[in-house]
Amino acid sequence: MGTTLASVQFATFKDAIARRILSYPTIQAQDSSELDEFSSYLASESWSTLPDNIRNASYETRSSIPGDIEGIPLHTTPISFVDTLISYGFAIDHDHALQFLAKAVSDYIEDACAPPPIWSATRTKECQICEREVPLTYHHLIPRSTHAKVLKKKWHSEAVLNSVAWLCRPCHSAVHHVATNEELAREYYTVELLLEREDILKWRNYAAKQRFGVRRG
Ligand SMILES: [Zn+2]
Numbered sequence: 001m002g003t004t005l006a007s008v009q010f011a012t013f014k015d016a017i018a019r020r021i022l023s024y025p026t027i028q029a030q031d032s033s034e035l036d037e038f039s040s041y042l043a044s045e046s047w048s049t050l051p052d053n054i055r056n057a058s059y060e061t062r063s064s065i066p067g068d069i070e071g072i073p074l075h076t077t078p079i080s081f082v083d084t085l086i087s088y089g090f091a092i093d094h095d096h097a098l099q100f101l102a103k104a105v106s107d108y109i110e111d112a113c114a115p116p117p118i119w120s121a122t123r124t125k126e127c128q129i130c131e132r133e134v135p136l137t138y139h140h141l142i143p144r145s146t147h148a149k150v151l152k153k154k155w156h157s158e159a160v161l162n163s164v165a166w167l168c169r170p171c172h173s174a175v176h177h178v179a180t181n182e183e184l185a186r187e188y189y190t191v192e193l194l195l196e197r198e199d200i201l202k203w204r205n206y207a208a209k210q211r212f213g214v215r216r217g
């Protein structure tokens with residue numbers, strides 16, 4: 001089981017931190033190497049203090065993970081992590097910094113415990129956001145939970161209802177992180193529209209530089 005800084009789980013955790021940092025509007029699109037360094041630092045400061053079952057989280061071990069983030073003990077989080085978040089303006093105080101971490105851990109668990117991407121053995125095409133050649137998942141550009149409403153309000157015709165984008169797991173998470181299903185259905189129902197979003201562009205610049213360590217399925 002990989003629990004080192006080189007593990008798949010660590011890379012997944014770092015990506016979760018990067019996405020959370022990107023949700024702050026002050027980050028500029030050209031800052032992708034800074035974002036890389038900063039999320040690496042934050043991830044490595046906090047990783048070793050997370051419980052073993054969290055660091056080993058995977059689809060196979062998902063039943064050993066607490067269902068809500070309140071159950072994750074974060075009281076041993078190093079002060080360097082907290083101070084860094086506060087001094088860079090990502091948290092206003094100690095509690096707020098731990099909230100940031102709890103949300104990042106929760107996002108990480110969701111990704112780490114996700115089922116293996118389907119067709120991972122046969123798909124070799126690039127992710128439509130980061131353009132890396134990695135296992136892909138498919139994203140319903142008009143999320144299925146919105147279909148009834150979409151048809152009722154005539155936002156889209158039935159013909160385009162099932163259009164999909166092929167995205168790697170981290171980019172797929174990034175898309176759902178920046179907008180609700182209804183916003184995706186109404187405003188971001190093509191890859192081109194998604195790529196007009198500043199936060200998705202920032203994410204893409206970051207993700208394109210990450211070595212994809214996940215080998216699942
Ligand atoms: Zn991608």
Ligand SMILES: [Zn+2]
Pocket residue numbers: 138139140172176
């Ligand atoms: Zn999706």
